Amino acid sequence: MPLQDYMRLVSVDDHAIEPADVWTSRLPAKYAEAGPHVEERDFEQGVQLGRNAHGLHQVWMYEGEMFADIGLNAVAGKDPSEWDTEPARYEDMRPGCYDPVERVKDLDIDGVQAQLCFPSFPRFAGTRFLPAKDKDLALLCVQAWNDWMLDEWCGAAPDRFIPFAILPLWDAALAATEATRVIGKGAKAIGFPENTSPLGLPSFHTDHWDPVFAVVEEAGVPLCMHFGTSGVKPTVAPDAPTPVVISLMGSNSAAALSDLLFSPVFHNFPRLKVSLAEGGIGWIPYQLERIDYVWERHRYYSGIRTDVRPSDLFRRNVWGCFIDDVHGLRSRHEIGVDRITWESDYPHSDSAWPHSRKRAAEVLADVPDEEAHRSVELNACEMFNWRPWSE
Amino acid sequence: MPLQDYMRLVSVDDHAIEPADVWTSRLPAKYAEAGPHVEERDFEQGVQLGRNAHGLHQVWMYEGEMFADIGLNAVAGKDPSEWDTEPARYEDMRPGCYDPVERVKDLDIDGVQAQLCFPSFPRFAGTRFLPAKDKDLALLCVQAWNDWMLDEWCGAAPDRFIPFAILPLWDAALAATEATRVIGKGAKAIGFPENTSPLGLPSFHTDHWDPVFAVVEEAGVPLCMHFGTSGVKPTVAPDAPTPVVISLMGSNSAAALSDLLFSPVFHNFPRLKVSLAEGGIGWIPYQLERIDYVWERHRYYSGIRTDVRPSDLFRRNVWGCFIDDVHGLRSRHEIGVDRITWESDYPHSDSAWPHSRKRAAEVLADVPDEEAHRSVELNACEMFNWRPWSE
Numbered sequence: 001m002p003l004q005d006y007m008r009l010v011s012v013d014d015h016a017i018e019p020a021d022v023w024t025s026r027l028p029a030k031y032a033e034a035g036p037h038v039e040e041r042d043f044e045q046g047v048q049l050g051r052n053a054h055g056l057h058q059v060w061m062y063e064g065e066m067f068a069d070i071g072l073n074a075v076a077g078k079d080p081s082e083w084d085t086e087p088a089r090y091e092d093m094r095p096g097c098y099d100p101v102e103r104v105k106d107l108d109i110d111g112v113q114a115q116l117c118f119p120s121f122p123r124f125a126g127t128r129f130l131p132a133k134d135k136d137l138a139l140l141c142v143q144a145w146n147d148w149m150l151d152e153w154c155g156a157a158p159d160r161f162i163p164f165a166i167l168p169l170w171d172a173a174l175a176a177t178e179a180t181r182v183i184g185k186g187a188k189a190i191g192f193p194e195n196t197s198p199l200g201l202p203s204f205h206t207d208h209w210d211p212v213f214a215v216v217e218e219a220g221v222p223l224c225m226h227f228g229t230s231g232v233k234p235t236v237a238p239d240a241p242t243p244v245v246i247s248l249m250g251s252n253s254a255a256a257l258s259d260l261l262f263s264p265v266f267h268n269f270p271r272l273k274v275s276l277a278e279g280g281i282g283w284i285p286y287q288l289e290r291i292d293y294v295w296e297r298h299r300y301y302s303g304i305r306t307d308v309r310p311s312d313l314f315r316r317n318v319w320g321c322f323i324d325d326v327h328g329l330r331s332r333h334e335i336g337v338d339r340i341t342w343e344s345d346y347p348h349s350d351s352a353w354p355h356s357r358k359r360a361a362e363v364l365a366d367v368p369d370e371e372a373h374r375s376v377e378l379n380a381c382e383m384f385n386w387r388p389w390s391e
Numbered sequence: 392m393p394l395q396d397y398m399r400l401v402s403v404d405d406h407a408i409e410p411a412d413v414w415t416s417r418l419p420a421k422y423a424e425a426g427p428h429v430e431e432r433d434f435e436q437g438v439q440l441g442r443n444a445h446g447l448h449q450v451w452m453y454e455g456e457m458f459a460d461i462g463l464n465a466v467a468g469k470d471p472s473e474w475d476t477e478p479a480r481y482e483d484m485r486p487g488c489y490d491p492v493e494r495v496k497d498l499d500i501d502g503v504q505a506q507l508c509f510p511s512f513p514r515f516a517g518t519r520f521l522p523a524k525d526k527d528l529a530l531l532c533v534q535a536w537n538d539w540m541l542d543e544w545c546g547a548a549p550d551r552f553i554p555f556a557i558l559p560l561w562d563a564a565l566a567a568t569e570a571t572r573v574i575g576k577g578a579k580a581i582g583f584p585e586n587t588s589p590l591g592l593p594s595f596h597t598d599h600w601d602p603v604f605a606v607v608e609e610a611g612v613p614l615c616m617h618f619g620t621s622g623v624k625p626t627v628a629p630d631a632p633t634p635v636v637i638s639l640m641g642s643n644s645a646a647a648l649s650d651l652l653f654s655p656v657f658h659n660f661p662r663l664k665v666s667l668a669e670g671g672i673g674w675i676p677y678q679l680e681r682i683d684y685v686w687e688r689h690r691y692y693s694g695i696r697t698d699v700r701p702s703d704l705f706r707r708n709v710w711g712c713f714i715d716d717v718h719g720l721r722s723r724h725e726i727g728v729d730r731i732t733w734e735s736d737y738p739h740s741d742s743a744w745p746h747s748r749k750r751a752a753e754v755l756a757d758v759p760d761e762e763a764h765r766s767v768e769l770n771a772c773e774m775f776n777w778r779p780w781s782e
Contacts, residue, residue: 326780
């Protein structure tokens, strides 16, 4: 009995597809054209992007630009042999992708108690709004998404959705102010890029983000760094098939971990929490051992802190998550059983939906009850400081 | 007794620093100026690069360009607290860096039987010569290095150095011809880039390299892919301290592995051998599991081979190596005990010299004799088809 009935599955990484009215119903009327809204486009006559099918598509329009990935990677409920083109319209997706009441039904089917939903159109850490021409509008867009997520999505089922928000990343002071605002509204998790440098922003090795770190540390709210949020993918051949880069995305989380552990961040903010979302956990024992090895040998000349072993920072400040990671669970004592959280990745291609609970039971088959309970529920609830049910 | 006296340490990854006469003594006289040769430069008055100290330096000159890294990362024998500037002159390095007779003495001190030495000035896979203006000269440079390595370096102690060669990578037919030539001279290993695309060359997903693969497959000679030979490093913040990227270089080997396993290479050349040099092994169980997971779900639309599980290809065609990888050795049965080789990385910063044998004994402490023997000696000898000693 590896996964007992009393253990609730709490997922730290899932995705909401925004319905068409997230921004149109919240932005001032003057932004009707510039703000994000959905239009119909005939792809027979127009641009075709990537794996989009021909036909009449629904696309996001924002500041005059078209974004054709309205349901990027929303494959929940489809057999892998049918994965070919991306959804072209809302009706190509399960309603659970964009409707929180329908999502709860899909959670029930999947045996999952609660989940954290990252944005889709804004990208997982809100970086869609970084290159915006009109930064006043961009700030309103960030706030509108946060209000929609906190009020409407999470409001639909407060014990099923972990309150999550994004930040206006182009201005650290503004980001700290928005963090304070959303935490006041109940946010228990905040999205943040795994690496800010490729986005043209100062790195973790500066004091640029200190205002944000101070707010979330004080509130005990983790920064959730989803892989890919730096906008950079692992370097592979340009003609490499899609699976190559998909299989390597965990390298981004390893890079974020090393970057953070060798940075001043956890020294200056000792209670700051970081959740490495979708990165997997099986690589962590090797990477921590390697980071410590390099720290041991290279710390004297490189200007890094020499007093605290990086793996000790990991065990205090960072959480990883697994979806189907037999080696990672076998290595759980090397990672730390309190560092492991679970994810379901609905509605993306990594998800086991509608068999998440069944699959979790399989991969946890050899794990003692207490450790399994920690991995699927208790660690996540402690990390988020969120557990809206008694026992 | 984890490491028995009868077990010989055979390292698959070390480095030779070329003495000043490798090319001057072998190239036609007309190339005296253009070919690689060593000059003296006063760095008080001239260019300073990276971690080079002031003073009179010895530098490589080639086709009018200066390369100031004559002893890049040659730290053998120095305490980590002294690692600061790079060697400026041959006399700043241990003679074992560039003299094969002295190297044998250092092997004896270290308790190591044999090793494979990658090039330094030509870079680990010979890519220094790729952008050469004069390709006739470049070919002669490749051949001169190979003749020096096979005749002079390995010739100095044929039972201590694994015969290794590099290829003229700008022309696959020429590369196949040179591979045939060096194999005829006794080469048992050939350097090859971990990823050819960033070098401006066709990828593993084309048939471009088939002439090379055919030659080395037929001869049973492994392609040794040292991390970093693509010329690409993991993406980190530009102001990240040096240890960040050092700790992440194994990601390059993971990328090479995924790229190869999803490519046609091992399907078309089922006996081709690949040695992932300096990549570590502790990440392999996670990465193989992840690659299989992605293959299982994404194989239908992505144009990859659907008949053979990628991890089965790994277990037939690829070897990893460890230097100080406790988690990797603990996970040896998930990797495959016949897939593991050992390395000492002399004279670079990862090396435990002069304590390599002592350290190997420590990390192998819990490994049964037969498996330890496989890891430090037998697997490497089988991979190279080279074992110039009886029993």
